[in-house]
Amino acid sequence: MDAAHLQELVELEEHHWWHVAKRRLASGLLRRYAPPPGLLIEGGVGSCRNLIEFRRLGYEVAGLDVMPEAVGLAHERGLDGVRQHDLCDPWPFEANQARAVVLLDVIEHVPEPVAALRNAHEVLAPGGAAVVTVPAYQWLFGEWDRTLGHHRRYTGHMLRAQSEEAGLHVRLLKHWNAFTLPAAVAVRGIQRLRRNSGGAAFPRVSRWTNRMLLRCAGVEQWLIDRGPVPCGLSLVGVLQK
Secondary structure (H helix, E strand, O other): OOHHHHHHHHHHOOOOHHHHHHHHHHHHHHHHHOOOOOEEEEEOOOOOHHHHHHHHHOOEEEEEEOOHHHHHHHHHOOOOOEEEOOOOOOOOOOOOOEEEEEEEOOHHHOOOHHHHHHHHHHHEEEEEEEEEEEEEOHHHOOHHHHHHOOOOOEOHHHHHHHHHHOOOEEEEEEEEOHHHHHHHHHHHHHHHHHOOOOOOOOOOOOHHHHHHHHHHHHHHHHHHOOOOOOOOOEEEEEEEO
8 A cells, every 4th residue: 555545545445435444344243253341453453443443342452454554544543552564474463462364455455465364473462363354256356456566366265265274264255346346347347348457536426426335335334234235345354363
């Protein structure tokens, strides 16, 4: 992630439906599989809005990010437990210390995702869980992904295989964000035909559209809690030690 995209996240993560829905999804899974209190470590903190929410839920929070700008922003927002660190290197925490780890749209950015997941396994306490989201479908990989620094998009089989190689047990693995998949496929197809990526700016929406998409995400989260979701632009996993 570059500094310009970090600034965009600061502006968007408070209200934009995508970020709010993902935060609600992660919070619900954390309460279900690794409820507070305890230490929660987020890898790739971005604007730190998620960590602020997780602290509100009752966790002691810490974080790691490779960007000094993200670490500086975290400290400005009162999150002194955030450090600059490469997720593929051993994490600067004691083994078996964390109740939860959160990696939201992060491991697609790292060259060695199994190493990052293995480090998460190392710091998790027995019974602790990692909540992970990744973009789905390698066939959608395009200039958008390259601009954002993605190394890959995921299938469920790939995320499961990497998790198990890292020693983590997959408790839940499902698609989410199914309701925007048709639009994403159409946009990627048009961009490829025109050989125009359109950049990697996050799409802005009206307040009415934002509310509507949040409601759709709420319905989908209800479905995720009760059964399989057959497709979706992203994958979400709960990986347990």
